[in-house]
Amino acid sequence: MTAIGDWPLARRVRAAATRFTTPLLPDDYLTLFNPLWSVRELRGRVVSVTPEAEDAATLVVEPGWGWTFEHTAGQYIGIGVEIEGRFHWRSYSLTTPPARDGRRLVVTVRAMPEGFASRHLVHGIAPGTIVRLAPPQGEFVLPDPLPGKVLMLTAGSGITPIMAMLRTLDRRHGAGSLADVTVVHSAPDAERALFADELELLARRHPGWRVVQRHTATDGRLELAPGPREGSPRADRATGSSPRVGLDDVVPDWRERRTWACGPAAMLDDAEKLWADAGLTEALHLERFSADLSGGEAEGGTITFARSGKTVEVDGATTVLAAGEDAGIPMPFGCRMGICHTCVAPLRTGAVRDLRDGTEHRVAGEGATDSSHIAVQTCVTAAAGDCVIDL
Amino acid sequence: MAISDITEFAHLTEADVEALGEEFDQIRRDVEASRGEADAEYIRSIIRTQRRLNIAGRVALFGSPIPPLWMAGAALLGVAKILENMEIGHNVMHGQWDWMNDPEIHSATWEWDNVCPAEQWKHSHNYLHHTYTNVLGKDKDVGYEILRVTSDQKWNPVNLGQPVFNTLLMLLFQHGVAIHDLDIEGLLRRDIEDPEEFKAKLEQVGRKMRHQMGKDYILFPLLTGPFFLTTLTANMAANLIRNVWSYAIIFCGHFPDGAEVFTESQLEDETSGEWYLRQLLGSANFTGGRLMHVMSGSLGYQIEHHLFPDLPSNRYPEIAERVTAICEKYDLPYTTGSFPKQFWKSIRTIWRLALPNKKFAAEQQAHEAEGLRRENATTTPSAEAAARVAA
Numbered sequence: 001m002t003a004i005g006d007w008p009l010a011r012r013v014r015a016a017a018t019r020f021t022t023p024l025l026p027d028d029y030l031t032l033f034n035p036l037w038s039v040r041e042l043r044g045r046v047v048s049v050t051p052e053a054e055d056a057a058t059l060v061v062e063p064g065w066g067w068t069f070e071h072t073a074g075q076y077i078g079i080g081v082e083i084e085g086r087f088h089w090r091s092y093s094l095t096t097p098p099a100r101d102g103r104r105l106v107v108t109v110r111a112m113p114e115g116f117a118s119r120h121l122v123h124g125i126a127p128g129t130i131v132r133l134a135p136p137q138g139e140f141v142l143p144d145p146l147p148g149k150v151l152m153l154t155a156g157s158g159i160t161p162i163m164a165m166l167r168t169l170d171r172r173h174g175a176g177s178l179a180d181v182t183v184v185h186s187a188p189d190a191e192r193a194l195f196a197d198e199l200e201l202l203a204r205r206h207p208g209w210r211v212v213q214r215h216t217a218t219d220g221r222l223e224l225a226p227g228p229r230e231g232s233p234r235a236d237r238a239t240g241s242s243p244r245v246g247l248d249d250v251v252p253d254w255r256e257r258r259t260w261a262c263g264p265a266a267m268l269d270d271a272e273k274l275w276a277d278a279g280l281t282e283a284l285h286l287e288r289f290s291a292d293l294s295g296g297e298a299e300g301g302t303i304t305f306a307r308s309g310k311t312v313e314v315d316g317a318t319t320v321l322a323a324g325e326d327a328g329i330p331m332p333f334g335c336r337m338g339i340c341h342t343c344v345a346p347l348r349t350g351a352v353r354d355l356r357d358g359t360e361h362r363v364a365g366e367g368a369t370d371s372s373h374i375a376v377q378t379c380v381t382a383a384a385g386d387c388v389i390d391l
Numbered sequence: 392m393a394i395s396d397i398t399e400f401a402h403l404t405e406a407d408v409e410a411l412g413e414e415f416d417q418i419r420r421d422v423e424a425s426r427g428e429a430d431a432e433y434i435r436s437i438i439r440t441q442r443r444l445n446i447a448g449r450v451a452l453f454g455s456p457i458p459p460l461w462m463a464g465a466a467l468l469g470v471a472k473i474l475e476n477m478e479i480g481h482n483v484m485h486g487q488w489d490w491m492n493d494p495e496i497h498s499a500t501w502e503w504d505n506v507c508p509a510e511q512w513k514h515s516h517n518y519l520h521h522t523y524t525n526v527l528g529k530d531k532d533v534g535y536e537i538l539r540v541t542s543d544q545k546w547n548p549v550n551l552g553q554p555v556f557n558t559l560l561m562l563l564f565q566h567g568v569a570i571h572d573l574d575i576e577g578l579l580r581r582d583i584e585d586p587e588e589f590k591a592k593l594e595q596v597g598r599k600m601r602h603q604m605g606k607d608y609i610l611f612p613l614l615t616g617p618f619f620l621t622t623l624t625a626n627m628a629a630n631l632i633r634n635v636w637s638y639a640i641i642f643c644g645h646f647p648d649g650a651e652v653f654t655e656s657q658l659e660d661e662t663s664g665e666w667y668l669r670q671l672l673g674s675a676n677f678t679g680g681r682l683m684h685v686m687s688g689s690l691g692y693q694i695e696h697h698l699f700p701d702l703p704s705n706r707y708p709e710i711a712e713r714v715t716a717i718c719e720k721y722d723l724p725y726t727t728g729s730f731p732k733q734f735w736k737s738i739r740t741i742w743r744l745a746l747p748n749k750k751f752a753a754e755q756q757a758h759e760a761e762g763l764r765r766e767n768a769t770t771t772p773s774a775e776a777a778a779r780v781a782a
Binding site (some may be wrong): 261333346 | 393426427431432439442443446464487489490491492493494497498499501503504513517518522602605606608610611614649683701
């Protein structure tokens with residue numbers, strides 16, 4: 001994860017320095033001189049905040065030590081921002097190509113109506129602010145070699161990972177790029193459409209690229225569900241002033257394309273079903289901005305929070321984090337989707353299971369000392385039998 | 392006999408104790424709801440100051456053969472260690488700052504600058520001492536297994552050496568703290584309860600000692616080259632300053648006159664109101680200015696700290712105002728005095744109890760049997776209120 005850690009001499013210097021700074025790390029002293037000189041927690045300095053379409057802003061962040069700039073277009077990073085003394089974490093797709101030049105990270109944030117962290121990032125953050133960062137993650141990336149024909153299906157701020165891909169492709173020329181790309185992007189109206197001008201510009205520069213921008217307030221919603229559902233509010237809306245527009249109307253050859261889709265959960269659910277019904281599940285790549293905790297089934301059991309002296313009975317679907325919070329324990333938490341590792345706590349005894357993929361984490365023995373515990377991410381794990389968490 | 396029924400001892404009714412508990416709960420809720428930016432800035436500024444003092448002390452010792460620099464270095468380092476161990480380490484490990492959601496200032500990750508491993512401290516102090524406060528046979532802080540601090544502890548000829556043990560404990564305080572979580576009582580009986588655990592904990596202490604002593608007594612002296620010896624002695628002085636000071640502060644917490652001890656039967660069916668009452672009656676404060684309180688880890692507010700061990704220490708002064716008001720309302724003692732006076736009281740008790748002092752024991756027992764003296768011997772606040780209503 002850390003560039004410095006990969007460099008043997010630096011690693012040795014660091015280990016030697018730690019002998020002098022113990023029990024602290026050299027980073028803890030270096031941050032007195034420059035807040036970015038730490039690899040203990042990745043940090044970044046906000047360089048600029050540029051307002052985008054209504055209620056959105058593009059943040060440029062200069063990362064500190066330990067950042068490798070080795071992300072792939074389509075991946076997201078975690079940003080931890082301090083609000084009223086407390087760190088709050090959110091994940092945002094990087095919108096720039098992975099390039100070392102410039103050494104800046106760019107994300108575009110939309111202020112969510114209920115989301116005070118995103119609201120703070122859009123409206124309340126000043127250039128110069130130090131934020132915490134979590135390294136790039138995510139499988140929502142273009143394959144190598146590139147596929148022949150591609151559809152990018154997005155809505156709202158779901159355009160952000162796609163922008164990184166398009167900009168990366170735009171930068172490559174000729175053979176390294178994609179000849180046939182269709183982008184279908186929906187936004188409520190022109191004021192709230194992100195990157196509208198840039199998308200048009202890209203379409204003009206690349207003859208094989210087609211961009212369809214839809215404004216749902218006037219054009220109606222692009223219907224991905226197989227047919228209007230009886231009694232559903234969406235069916236009612238579809239029968240209103242605007243005619244029902246389906247994917248076949250906009251992209252007749254969508255079945256021939258590999259598709260990358262990002263947007264609200266309901267849209268992705270519909271897309272998943274549409275592609276599944278067409279027998280094309282393999283051709284669809286989705287990005288959801290929440291952890292998919294259906295990858296494993298835990299057994300449930302009794303979780304004992306050793307330091308708080310509290311014990312709770314939980315089922316296999318309740319995360320350790322949720323169980324602790326319900327019991328009134330001040331649990332550390334971050335992104336709540338398993339990326340930022342803020343919620344990590346020591347597992348003393350027993351086992352927990354990762355709900356994303358079913359991996360079991362088990363402590364062997366009685367766990368009386370520091371040598372026999374493992375750190376687990378409480379936001380994505382649940383009890384697999386009885387276990388003891390040291391919080 | 393120590394106190395075995397705190398409600399009876401305090402001459403309160405069960406309803407009074409319940410109401411008292413609710414008032415303390417309300418203080419907790421109010422403080423928790425108002426934690427914010429100013430609190431976070433408080434602990435960060437203390438941490439910054441502490442690290443700067445540490446650097447300044449280390450730098451000063453590059454001139455350690457020059458007496459004023461030797462003294463400045465020792466003093467700066469001593470103060471840095473005091474701040475780190477008390478206002479920062481002790482309080483961070485209590486979880487006072489966990490609400491900030493910052494892994495760098497969190498009870499799960501903090502390791503303090505002395506030879507005691509944080510993990511063992513959190514067990515012996517946060518769990519045993521703060522749960523079973525002043526309960527004979529449960530709280531190892533009642534005399535630290537080597538001192539007789541209440542006549543409820545049976546006199547043994549070995550107690551004659553108490554003034555000497557006490558002085559040694561003062562001089563070597565960090566080492567005393569380091570072995571605090573070990574089963575020393577079992578070791579003396581030659582019947583250690585869990586030899587494997589004992590060994591593992593001892594190894595952990597050994598590791599921490601090697602790191603700490605290596606830093607202070609080998610590496611930093613070597614770094615100053617020809618001034619090895621003078622730097623070494625200055626570092627020893629710094630550790631000694633911290634040892635003596637933290638010993639003195641901590642002995643003022645539960646040993647002065649007025650801090651009560653309890654029997655295990657008090658723990659049976661103890662209500663949360665009674666738990667608060669035990670913390671209140673078992674602890675003693677001392678008075679002082681803001682600097683004095685910061686330098687003593689806010690333990691001059693020992694009562695408030697025991698009532699709310701995980702609320703931020705910078706809030707103890709305002710909590711103290713509300714606690715004293717509650718004490719007045721319920722006619723409960725609030726034990727406090729100047730630091731020298733409180734320290735003298737605890738030392739006097741330790742010297743007295745070196746002898747099988749029958750008169751002193753009789754006095755203590757009479758006090759415990761009689762309960763708290765009240766101006767209005769038999770009326771309790773609720774009875775008073777009832778009388779007022781009746782009138």
